[in-house]
Amino acid sequence: MVKKFKRSIVQCLSSILMNANIAGFWRGKIYTGKSKNLCLPILNCYSCPGALGACPIGSLQVSAGCSTYGISFYVLGFLVLMGVLFGRLLCGFLCPFGFIQDLLYKIPFPKLRIPQKLDRGMRFGKYLVLAFLVLLLPLLFADSYGSTIPYFCKYLCPAGSLEGGIPLVSMNKPLQATVGWLFSWKMFVLAVVILTSMMIYRPFCKYLCPLGAFYALFNRFSFYRYYIIQNKCTGCGLCSKVCPMNVETMKTPNHAECIRCGMCKNKCTQNAIQVKKIRNFKEEHYEKIYKK
Amino acid sequence: MITKMKLQFMQCSILFLAVIIMVIGIINQEYESVFNKAINICLECIGIG
Known part of the structure; x- marks a missing residue:
């Protein structure tokens, strides 16, 4: 709030x-x-x-x-x-x-x-x-x-x-x-x-x-970006439910439609959505899990 | 799928390109046309003409 x-x-x-x-x-x-x-x-x-x-x-x-x-x-x-x-x-x-x-x-x-x-x-x-x-x-x-x-x-x-x-x-x-x-x-x-x-x-x-x-067009490549921390995310889908721009945050945290309002980040109880860069983190890690 | 290296390369390339493009624009004094438009009421923008 x-x-x-x-x-x-x-x-x-x-x-x-x-x-x-x-x-x-x-x-x-x-x-x-x-x-x-x-x-x-x-x-x-x-x-x-x-x-x-x-x-x-x-x-x-x-x-x-x-x-x-x-x-x-x-x-x-x-x-x-x-x-x-x-x-x-x-x-x-x-x-x-x-x-x-x-x-x-x-x-x-x-x-x-x-x-x-x-x-x-x-x-x-x-x-x-x-x-x-x-x-x-x-x-x-x-x-x-x-x-x-x-x-x-x-x-x-x-x-x-x-x-x-x-x-x-x-x-x-x-x-x-x-x-x-x-x-x-x-x-x-x-x-x-x-x-x-x-x-x-x-x-x-x-x-x-x-x-x-x-x-x-630049949202996917911008320096300011969201990361999903794989081992913290439980896959509850709450982030996607609260997103006012209808983005599936856990699948595509840097979707073209995301306006970075932070609703998903604030709602996440596990603090799995982060802004700062994480060493050795690859964005596709989480995408792979959801594609299974 | 974008790896961290690829992403950083793309970010830096686009950033570099953007600065170059902007500097070319500044050298060509393109800001003058922006200024000239911005200091006069844009009749189209406000729905007059």
Whole structure:
């Protein structure tokens, strides 16, 4: 319970620190300081009045057109670096939109259990979003001046609507006059994500988030990883039962979907799930036992 | 199946590659395009245009 509370504190602090330009919220203006040269390692809209850094997914899309190589090496290198160091730990502990979804799921509301096959299929959605909306479409449809539409931000991103759209439009009168069908569409997407977040744990992270998809590619190789200590594990399966991302922790402790929330680790009565590296430990030891 | 040696090799290779890619991006001053986008309100992001 205390450990779970600690994660919420980290998430809360991270959300505040990354959006610390509080004055921007009532002025209806965004921050324009030098720190916006830097990308944040999580999905946080750079048009949020409080944002101190740039959104990596937004930056990746806009740089597709203007970069000589079709992709920003600066942003890509940064994301790979974060991915290999932390994997999806960033989703579980630092992402403000993930934190909002965590809070929404705590609201007493009928919870929905998606059938396993459908759930697995839908999880590919985020890879499609990454491949098409974030990488391919901005690259293919960039004009001769190098400007391109950030398709993901424009048509899908609920974080931009919540963190940027609502505060800016409500405080900035010239923007209010320009609101049209696109704003209505984005509010609809946001409403759907909010509603489903009360019924399903982190639906946006599971099915749509391109940054989650990117970090998921590195989860198996990241420096921050989970280990199952073979001689401590009794195979009770409690870790898999409590996992909100539906990961079978004892079989695949470093599964692409694991956001390192630590629920399995906290629940394990044998302390068999560990983070630190163990000498001479081979990850496949435990997998072998379960394949028998 | 990943052995400890293979895993460490992969981790270090990816880490090295990431740093190289990022340094190339910094040398090309790609952070300027990130900055220019981030200091202006992104109308697409907030659902205006």
